[in-house]
């Protein structure tokens with residue numbers, strides 16, 4: 001099965017399906033990274049996993065205000081109340097996620113406080129911040145939001161496929177983002193983004209595509225950071 005088809009298209013086509021084709025190579029780099037494949041194949045280096053865990057906690061803490069900013073834009077710019085419900089659901093699951101990170105970090109002896117963000121993480125967080133301003137259109141922000149969630153969904157669901165040899169102690173991590181509910185949630189975000197883009201000007205659509213590409217690049221950088229040695 002081709003990667004982008006599962007969480008990408010939603011049911012209504014739209015620009016996102018086109019972008020997934022156009023940027024397929026980069027999308028695959030982000031969703032089939034050697035780090036994820038090493039989890040799937042059972043050969044993952046646990047120190048890489050621990051580095052990813054510590055860094056991702058820092059990222060998720062930054063991701064919360066970003067999602068809050070998307071919620072605010074939705075409230076201002078859309079007349080569809082279900083957008084708010086779906087984004088609010090995302091915020092609720094981030095609340096669970098923070099607790100999960102704390103539990104998981106203590107299980108692996110990964111310190112969470114005083115853990116400095118590495119360069120690719122800083123770059124990614126700065127990019128998130130650049131999307132939080134009120135000058136950034138809802139279509140652009142919701143597209144980035146969808147892409148950020150979709151990369152994790154697509155990546156971790158690979159580790160749950162029947163042929164995977166994911167280590168038992170990493171199954172919880174893979175299920176967190178690879179599960180069916182999270183996939184559905186990503187599909188909802190994709191539909192919202194497509195619908196919003198359908199009403200946007202050509203200039204905004206172009207900016208949203210750019211944000212999508214940036215997310216993919218930042219995700220690759222983030223995986224590389226976890227995977228590298230030291």
Ligand SMILES: Cc1ncc(CO)c(N)n1
Nearest residue numbers: 056059060148149152222
């Ligand atoms: C780097 C990164 N991208 C996406 C997600 C999904 O929430 C995450 N937790 N971390």
